[in-house]
Amino acid sequence: MEARGATREELGPLGRLPAWLLWVVPLVLIAAALGALAVFDGPGLGDRRGPPVEELSVEKTKLTPGTIEVTVRNDGPDAVTIAQAQVNDAFVQFSGGEQPIGRLDTATVRLQEPWIEGQAYEIALLTSTGGTITHAIDVAVESPSNDLSFFGLMALLGVYVGVIPIALGMLWLPAVRRIPPPWLRFVMALTIGLLGFLAIDATLEGFDLAGEGSQAFGGASLVLVGGVVSFLLLSGVSEWLEQRRRKLSGAAGSAGTLALLIAVGIGLHNLGEGVAIGSAYSAGALALGVFLVIGFAIHNTTEGLAIVTPIAGQRPSLGRLAVLGLVAGVPAVFGAWIGAAAFNSSLAAFLFGFGAGAIVQVIVQLAPSIRDEHGRTLHHGAVAGLLTGMMIMFATGLLVTV
Amino acid sequence: MPSLSRRKLLATSLPVLGGAAALIKGGGAPAAAETSPNGVPGHDMSAHGGANGLAGHAAFRDGRQVDHTANGFDPHEIQRDFDWGKTRRTASGRVVREWELVAAEQEIEVAPGVKFEAWTYNQRVPGPTLRAREGERLRITFINASTHPHTIHFHGIHPAEMDGVPGVGAGDIAPGKRTVYEFDALPAGLHLYHCHARPLAEHIAKGLYGTFIIDPKEGREDADELVMVINGFDTNFDRSNEVYAANSIGFAYMDPPIAVKKDELVRIYLVNVLEFDLVNSFHLHGNLFDYFPTGTGRQASELTDTVMLCQGQRGILEWRFAYPGDYMFHAHQSEFTELGWQGFFRVK
Numbered sequence: 001m002e003a004r005g006a007t008r009e010e011l012g013p014l015g016r017l018p019a020w021l022l023w024v025v026p027l028v029l030i031a032a033a034l035g036a037l038a039v040f041d042g043p044g045l046g047d048r049r050g051p052p053v054e055e056l057s058v059e060k061t062k063l064t065p066g067t068i069e070v071t072v073r074n075d076g077p078d079a080v081t082i083a084q085a086q087v088n089d090a091f092v093q094f095s096g097g098e099q100p101i102g103r104l105d106t107a108t109v110r111l112q113e114p115w116i117e118g119q120a121y122e123i124a125l126l127t128s129t130g131g132t133i134t135h136a137i138d139v140a141v142e143s144p145s146n147d148l149s150f151f152g153l154m155a156l157l158g159v160y161v162g163v164i165p166i167a168l169g170m171l172w173l174p175a176v177r178r179i180p181p182p183w184l185r186f187v188m189a190l191t192i193g194l195l196g197f198l199a200i201d202a203t204l205e206g207f208d209l210a211g212e213g214s215q216a217f218g219g220a221s222l223v224l225v226g227g228v229v230s231f232l233l234l235s236g237v238s239e240w241l242e243q244r245r246r247k248l249s250g251a252a253g254s255a256g257t258l259a260l261l262i263a264v265g266i267g268l269h270n271l272g273e274g275v276a277i278g279s280a281y282s283a284g285a286l287a288l289g290v291f292l293v294i295g296f297a298i299h300n301t302t303e304g305l306a307i308v309t310p311i312a313g314q315r316p317s318l319g320r321l322a323v324l325g326l327v328a329g330v331p332a333v334f335g336a337w338i339g340a341a342a343f344n345s346s347l348a349a350f351l352f353g354f355g356a357g358a359i360v361q362v363i364v365q366l367a368p369s370i371r372d373e374h375g376r377t378l379h380h381g382a383v384a385g386l387l388t389g390m391m392i393m394f395a396t397g398l399l400v401t402v
Numbered sequence: 403m404p405s406l407s408r409r410k411l412l413a414t415s416l417p418v419l420g421g422a423a424a425l426i427k428g429g430g431a432p433a434a435a436e437t438s439p440n441g442v443p444g445h446d447m448s449a450h451g452g453a454n455g456l457a458g459h460a461a462f463r464d465g466r467q468v469d470h471t472a473n474g475f476d477p478h479e480i481q482r483d484f485d486w487g488k489t490r491r492t493a494s495g496r497v498v499r500e501w502e503l504v505a506a507e508q509e510i511e512v513a514p515g516v517k518f519e520a521w522t523y524n525q526r527v528p529g530p531t532l533r534a535r536e537g538e539r540l541r542i543t544f545i546n547a548s549t550h551p552h553t554i555h556f557h558g559i560h561p562a563e564m565d566g567v568p569g570v571g572a573g574d575i576a577p578g579k580r581t582v583y584e585f586d587a588l589p590a591g592l593h594l595y596h597c598h599a600r601p602l603a604e605h606i607a608k609g610l611y612g613t614f615i616i617d618p619k620e621g622r623e624d625a626d627e628l629v630m631v632i633n634g635f636d637t638n639f640d641r642s643n644e645v646y647a648a649n650s651i652g653f654a655y656m657d658p659p660i661a662v663k664k665d666e667l668v669r670i671y672l673v674n675v676l677e678f679d680l681v682n683s684f685h686l687h688g689n690l691f692d693y694f695p696t697g698t699g700r701q702a703s704e705l706t707d708t709v710m711l712c713q714g715q716r717g718i719l720e721w722r723f724a725y726p727g728d729y730m731f732h733a734h735q736s737e738f739t740e741l742g743w744q745g746f747f748r749v750k
Contacts, residue, residue, distance in 0.1 A: 081515065083463070083466075083513065083514065083515030083516045084462055084463055084513050084514065084515065084516060085463070086644075086741070089737045089740065089741060090460045090737070090740030090741065091460045091461060091462055091513075091652075091653075091740060091741060091742065092460065093461065093463065093464055094463060124644075126513065126516055126637065126644060127516075128515050128516060128517060129516075129517060129637075130512070130516050130517065130518055130635075130637025130638055130644065131637070131638050132637075132638045132640075132644060
């Protein structure tokens with residue numbers, strides 16, 4: 001059945017009016033009604049019962065010698081005024097937060113506290129109504145300053161855990177190229193297993209992060225929204241790429257698109273991973289060490305394998321391979337910068353969801369490639385591949401804790 | 403409305419990298435700006451109380467003061483404010499001393515910018531310092547102008563029906579009602595009064611207490627007399643105090659300090675009414691004092707610089723400053739000290 005516009009006769013007496021007016025009139029009425037409600041202060045409802053609701057969530061803490069800087073966001077419906085501040089049950093001098101903080105606004109207060117490295121601190125912000133907003137710093141460590149060398153360090157970290165391992169993983173291409181079709185299907189399934197594990201892992205990580213910070217922007221739902229958004233965006237992009245390719249060169253070449261999509265999906269995942277690494281580092285919760293880098297390297301080399309498997313049948317140029325590797329790996333650098341310099345748990349949760357959605361989209365794209373000659377998807381080779389992939393990710397994931 | 407704005411925010415956060423870049427820009431800016439002039443926070447002499455050089459101590463936020471006028475009482479005034487009531491003589495020549503106490507609800511500022519819905523006797527926390535002489539007849543008219551039942555329970559010797567507890571004598575005094583507590587001023591010493599309606603902790607913690615002094619017949623040696631009711635406020639109702647103080651306002655005697663004279667006898671009527679904490683204490687710097695528990699004996703129990711009191715305990719402290727200068731006094735629980743219960747004597 002095809003959608004069609006109704007004829008004028010079917011529309012009745014309003015049919016003579018221009019269509020735009022029919023759109024505009026309800027809009028005007030809605031605006032007028034809401035405006036009247038606002039102007040007359042919700043007639044009949046009366047004032048809200050009870051005292052003001054004060055909800056501040058701590059989004060960020062930054063420790064410099066003698067100072068603890070706390071950024072709070074007002075999650076609640078009412079403005080909140082910070083009147084006094086305490087650190088470990090003692091009033092302290094502070095600057096910032098002079099004005100009431102409106103809904104969803106943020107304020108940064110700088111508390112004067114000669115904190116000692118390695119000790120725990122509890123901060124309590126006393127509001128004008130006597131309420132307290134508390135925040136625990138489990139281990140006090142100086143926050144890295146945002147200078148060039150720091151960004152350089154984060155870039156190096158991103159290269160170590162993102163770019164290099166993926167490039168190493170792509171070295172399997174010649175091997176993958178030589179294996180017979182049933183084994184290729186196994187490797188494809190293994191790739192899907194790897195990605196599936198990443199998707200689940202990223203989603204759970206996103207939920208964790210969403211639970212930490214401000215809930216005003218949707219909390220856990222941000223992860224799901226991020227996932228759906230990236231899934232739909234990537235679906236649109238891949239459809240567009242396919243269409244273009246078909247116009248240019250007939251039906252061939254979808255494997256190249258697939259490889260690019262996988263690279264993009266993994267890249268988005270690594271963006272989230274970079275955010276986690278960068279924020280953990282800046283919070284002092286992450287010891288940069290050989291062990292961590294090696295762990296990530298083993299974990300992420302499998303991502304390189306996932307990229308090259310679909311193009312096993314082709315002879316891509318080195319340049320093209322390099323581009324694929326960079327698309328997948330470089331976002332780890334950006335992620336580390338974002339995480340270290342401007343960590344925001346809502347944004348991070350969204351990014352993790354975004355990465356997970358991208359991976360799911362890639363899995364959907366990859367799924368047909370594991371079908372055997374009878375058109376079955378979950379044949380024993382595929383199941384074995386999926387399970388092996390997930391096992392590899394689980395095992396290598398144990399090497400890394402962020 | 404909330405969902406509309408949330409959707410808008412989500413929409414604006416869609417260009418992820420753009421948003422992230424903006425965040426980097428926004429988050430990076432204030433980084434280098436905030437270090438104190440000499441690099442040692444908390445020891446910056448201009449940080450607080452700069453005028454009298456009392457910097458380096460825990461303190462409320464700079465440049466902000468509790469509005470004593472709006473509160474209706476000033477800790478610097480109430481410490482030397484003794485309410486002798488009104489007296490008349492009976493036919494037999496006995497002194498009858500009378501007061502009127504009104505319980506009411508009143509918002510007070512317990513720390514600069516922090517408001518607390520207090521319950522007060524005569525619009526102040528602590529309530530008026532009632533002072534009488536041993537053996538007098540005392541009549542306290544209590545009017546409950548608040549919306550909750552209250553009582554006044556006096557410490558001292560009196561008949562059970564004058565004890566100001568629920569279920570005995572007049573019991574709870576309902577809102578809008580009144581009663582008269584009448585008894586003999588016995589024994590000489592330092593006592594207190596407080597509301598005894600339940601829930602008890604709440605009625606005390608909200609501010610219904612005060613000092614009750616009975617001077618011995620022969621009087622006490624002339625002295626510079628000060629009342630210190632040591633208390634605290636649980637502003638967030640978690641049954642622990644956010645602010646500690648002597649006479650309700652934390653750090654009030656840090657700036658300006660309490661002015662006293664060298665070699666003159668100083669007498670402190672110290673009363674602990676602190677709710678939620680098991681003990682409170684008083685510690686004096688640079689001097690030792692004679693301590694008279696409950697003020698009932700004439701012999702000092704101890705020459706010391708630190709006394710510990712549980713809730714309801716009180717005692718009289720006497721000493722003379724030997725040197726001029728600024729001397730601290732505070733709870734010797736460091737936590738209480740840094741949460742407001744500290745001050746200075748300035749000796750001249």
